[in-house]
Each structure stands twice: as structure tokens, then as C-alpha cells.
Amino acid sequence: HGSAFVFHDNSRFAAKNFFFTEARKPKSLVNIDGFTWGGPIIKNRLFYFGGWEGTRERVSRNGLFTVPNPDQRQGDFSAYRTVIYDPTTGNLDGSVRTTFANNRIPLARQSAITRKLQELIPLPNRPGETSANYFNSGVQELNRDNFDVKVNFNRSDRHAIWGKYSRMSAHVVGQPALGVAVGPCLCDGLSGTGETLVQLAAIGHTMQLSPRFLWDGTISYTRMAQVALGSDYGKNLGLELLGIPGANGSDVRHSGLPIFNIAGGYTALGEGGLPLFRNDDSYTITSNFSLTKGAHELRFGLEGIRHHLNHWEPAVGAGPRGGFSFTQGVTGLRGGIPTNQFNGWATFLLGLPSSLGKSIQFIKMTTYEYQWGWYFRDRWQVGRNLTVSLGLRHELYPMMTRAGYGGIEIWDPNTNLVHLGGIAGKPRDLGIGTSKKLLAPRAGIAWRANKSTVVRTGYGINYNPMVLSRPLRGFHPLTLAQTFEAVNAFQPFQPIERGIPELEIPDISSGAVPLPASALMRTIAGQELNRGYVQSWNFIIERRLPASFVTSLGYVGTQTVRSFGDLNGNAAAPDTGSNGRPFFARFRRTADTWFWNGFLSAHYHSLQATFQRPLSAGLMLQGNYTWSQAINMTDDDGWAGVMFNYLPHFSRNRAPAGYNIPHIFALGYAYELPFGRGKKMARNRVAIALLSNWQLNGGFSSY
Secondary structure, three states: OEEEEEEEEEOOOOOOOOOOOOOOOOOOEEEEEEEEEEEEEEOOOEEEEEEEEEEEEEEEEEEEEOOOOHHHHOOEOOOOOOOOEOOOOOOOOOOOOOEOHHHEOOHHHOOHHHHHHHOOOOOOOOOOOOOOOEEEEEEEEEEEEEEEEEEEEEEEOOEEEEEEEEEEEEEEEEOEOOHHHEOOEOOOOOOEEEEEEEEEEEEEEEEEEEOOEEEEEEEEEEEEEEEEEOOOOOOOHHHHHOOOOOOOOOOHHHOOOOEEEEOOOOOOEEOOOOOEEEEEEEEEEEEEEEEEEOOEEEEEEEEEEEEEEEEEOOOOOOOOOOEEEEOOHHHOOOOOOOOOHHHHHHHHHHOOOOEEEEEEEOOOEEEEEEEEEEEEEEEEEEEOOEEEEEEEEEEEOOOOEOOOOOOOEEEEOOOOEEEEOOOOOOOOOOOOEEOOOEEEEEEEEEEEEEOOEEEEEEEEEEEOOOOOOOOOOOOOOOEEEEEEEOOOOOOOOOOHHHOOOOOOOOOOOOOEEEOOOOEOEEEEOOOEEOOOEEEEEEEEEEEEOOOOOEEEEEEEEEEEEEEEEEEEOOOOOOOOOHHHOOOHHHHOOOOOEEEEEEEEEEEEEEEEEEEEEEEEOOEEEEEEEEEEEEEEOOOOOOOOOOOOOOHHHHHHHOEEOOOOOOEEEEEEEEEEOOEOOOOOEOOOHHHHHHHOOOEEEEEEEEO
């Protein structure tokens, strides 16, 4: 037996984007085709099932971008409400400066490098605008194939075995919005090409040990391979085309255009997130037992996971091509009128970046990590109207290790040394402990008060299962990510013609390396890894009403304790520049230094109401309303920072979450029209042929 399906969608009936000037709408095509097939190999004993689904997308993507107008490209800002100050005048703190005459930067003062880069940027195509003045569109390409095959074997009446293999391969292409100058992608990701292959193999079984005792288990393996290359991969545009010393390198993986961030809302040039090469593996084993004994339904078991990360991806910092940031203050005046976007472009034309940097992969990022869990649950039918569920889970998360030298890295703020576990006799975990007491209790009660009313309540703890490989995968010395910053917001670091300083290559043989002052670093804070958890609780009353309506009203809340995140321990007080960084005086450190552990918190409280009417007399209704509040310190977890790192201002981080939506209302319905066979109306032959089995459905939401 089998099935086949075809889906096609195009832009024929879609509205044309307002900013398209051509008569024809851009073409968008989506095709999803596939089939399934299955049947017996040996009657009643051995069966197979397989399928394929292929997706082919050619979807239009577009956007508005900000590029300099022709007069800005010439250094002429006389037509704008701005004042461009000469950074070579006045004092180091940006005071007592003089302006460029008529807000025009002489050609002799402009950087030959940034002018050459400027020639690669397309001209505005929305005249009269100084922002969102360039519109472009492109086609996002996706070719994806999913294959699945599964075999089931009934070894006996009491023992069933199965095995499966799944494979997903995908090829994506995205076009850069600014052409050779790259910029954002006219796609849902990064510009260039990407190849992904995900494979899953698993076997499992279910065995009836006795009429009341069952055993089931699985063993699985997952592998993900991914390669993504930028649209300018293989071209050393920073070093060879623009002539920037220190950009790119002899390794082809360092090729492409460096990233250029220009303050004031201008679209960033270049791209810093590619290339990347990933090969990740995960092994999972589970074993579960179910036992029914009187009024108790018992279930217990274990789970073990081994993760292996293998990446070449120096994504920390500016990337392997190099990167430059141009700020407004370099052409501004301390205490003067506020700067604006034109000061940012003037700084770019002068070739005076406030910060610059580069990241190279010195040691390939590899991690090995185990996760273990054991649990026991008892669902107890206390009486006809009362059910109690009790459970306990014990989890264990040993410290991750690496290939090669085998351990983690910790920075010592007292000596400025990065210690490498597993080298020169140092322990792999460097003395960082992980808790062996992660106990997660769960409890739930369901009580039927009468035939129409049910009360449910519960409480549970869930520990954060995040793999440490994500936030700790590769800082110094695995990734040498150095950022060179100016002394304050009014000075550049150095002219772009001087390029990127050579990165310091460490000698790791002693198991401890000095941390360069300009190197970005993340290190575990303290001597214990504080893995966080989420407490969840609820109390809900459900009641059946007349006319088949069922409604519920309840409270649902969560409290997040010790969520993983960063605190920049080298954050300066406001308006103090690099001199105000805590580690500047002692180690001359100007780079961010993130102390990472579980220390953040969040909470969620909500009143939730629902009502529904199961399909009856041709009508089905369902609706819900939520009144809630979510407070946190950051929306992400693991690779997450806070907005206010200066300790006297740290409490300001606690605020409504980015996903906080106080009111949400949704309503949906389905109605079978009362026409045709078996209905009240229009039951003649013509009506039956034309009107039978029609249905109306719809929905409404507000938030």
C-alpha cells in the first residue's frame, strides 16, 4: 500500500510589493512532492515502510537598505543638518575641536581604501531618501530531500523489534543585497551556499515480560554535517582588492570581504559569520519499564546521551576575514550638538575605525559530553474520583572534555593566565565541580468533584539540559579573537591603512597561556557549575456546561532559577572609556571578558481560560484567553548576555521579557453547512451533488 502527493504554490495570485517598480511580479515557486509505501515482507511478522518528500523552493525575498547618497560619497555633508568635526583637532577627549569647512571633507583627507570600498556599494534607487533608500530583491533557493525507511519485526507475541533510518539533505543559496559589497542576505539566513546532511539511525523494541510488566528501549545515532560558504568565498577582497594589511590570510577559509559596521543606520558591508564547517554526532540509549500493580501504574527507567561537537567556525569576534567599526563620535564634539548618521559616514570616509579585529581558529573546536538521567513515576488511582501522580528524576551532567589535550579552559583574573585542562598534568576539569544532587520531583493531582467538575493541580522541577558545548565550544586559545579598541568614543584606534595588528599565537605546551589584552574571552565563574532549573506549577478547574460546552479556568506559573548567561566582568562605568574597564589598569585589557555560569532568573504568571464545544449539530467552537506577565533578565539562555553589565546598574536588567504579551485571545470555529445528503435542507439530487459536505471554518486572534 502507498500514497503520493503533490503540492504547488506560486506568486500568480500574490500582491506585488509596493517597492517593486517593474511591471511583472517577481516569481516565487514552492513544490513539495512525495510518496509513501509499505507492506508485509513476512505475513504477520515482518513489515516495511518507507517514504520520500522533496521540497523545491525559489522564493522571492526583498528588503530596504541604507546606502550613502552621491554627495555623501564625495564627502559633502553641507546639505544635511549635521556638523562634521575634524578629529585631528582639539583634545584627546573630543573637546575644543574645529569643523571641516562647509561640512565638506577634502579629497586629500579621505581614505583611499574606504573610497575604493565605497565604489562597490550600489547607488540609491529611492531618490530623496537618506535612509532605507535602496531596494533590492533576490531569489532564495532551497532543494531538500527527506528519506525514511522503517522495518518492524514481530519476533513473538510478546516481543516486537523495529529499526529505522532517516536522511535529510538540503542545499540552499542566498544572494547578497549589496552585490560585491555583500551586506545582508536576500534570504532567511546568510548569503552564499549551504549544504546540510542529517542522518538518524535507531533500533528499538517492546517486550512483555508478564501481563503486567513491559520493557521498552531504544538505541539511536544522529549525525549532522554542514558546510556553509559565503558568496565571496575564495576571494581575498580585503587584502588584495582593498589593500588592508592583516585582512584575510593564506588559508582559503579566511577569504571574503571583511565586515564593516558604520554607525547611524547604514547597512553593514561584508559578512563575518562564514564560512563554517560542522560535524556533530549524538548517541542516545533509553530503557524503560512499566509495571501495573493494583491501583498503581509504575514506570521507571534511564536515559544516556553522548554528544560530540566538531566545528571549524571562528564565529567569536570579527571573524577570519577581519572587521571594522566606525562610530559617530570620531567626527563629533564632546559637549556639542548630538551626532547623527552623517557623522558615521564621515568617519568611514576618513578611514578611522573606532575598533577593529580578527578571529582565527587556532585549535579546532571539539567537545565530548555525557548526560545521564534516571526516573521513577507512580500514577496512583486512589479512588474513582482521585488520581495522584508522583515522580522523581535524578540527572547527572559531567563536565565536558575535548579531543587532543582533553580539558576545558579557565581564565584566572588574578594572573591573567588561561589554564588548559589536560596539559602539563592539570586535571581536565581544572577543579570545576558539577553537582551530583540534581533531583527533580514532580507531583500531580486530578480530582473529579462531581460529574461536571474536575480540579487539576501540579508541581514539577525540570533541570536545564543545555549542552556546555554551545557556550564553551571555543574561546581563547581555541579561537584567537582579538578586538582592538580606541581609548574613548571620540578617538579612532588607528587609520585603516595601518590594517589589523598581527594576532598573538600562543604556546600551549605549559598548560597556561597569557590572555592578550585585546582577546575576547568567556570563562566559567567560580569553582562550581550552577546548572539551573525551572519550577512549574498550575491549578486548573474544568467544568462541563449546558449545550455541550466545556470551560476551564486556571493559574499557570513558572520560576527560572540560575539560568546560564554572561556577565562582562570588564565593563566600564558609563563615559569612562577603556580606562574605566576593571582589568585595564592591571592587565591593560580592553576586550570584553565574560564570566559565565548559572546566575540569571525569570518568572511567568498567567491566568488562562478556555472554552470549547465539540462537534455537535455540525458546529465546533474553541477559544482561549491568557492574561500573563513574563519578567526576565535576558531572552536567550546559554550564549546570552545582559544589557547592563556595570554592576551598580545590574538590577536594571530585570524587566518585561521580549516575549511578554499580557493579553492573548484566540477563537476558532468549524461549521458543516446543513445542505445535501443527511442534512436538513436541499436534499434533492442536484443539491446533493453540488452542496454536500461543504464546511465553513475560520479564526480570530488578538494580542
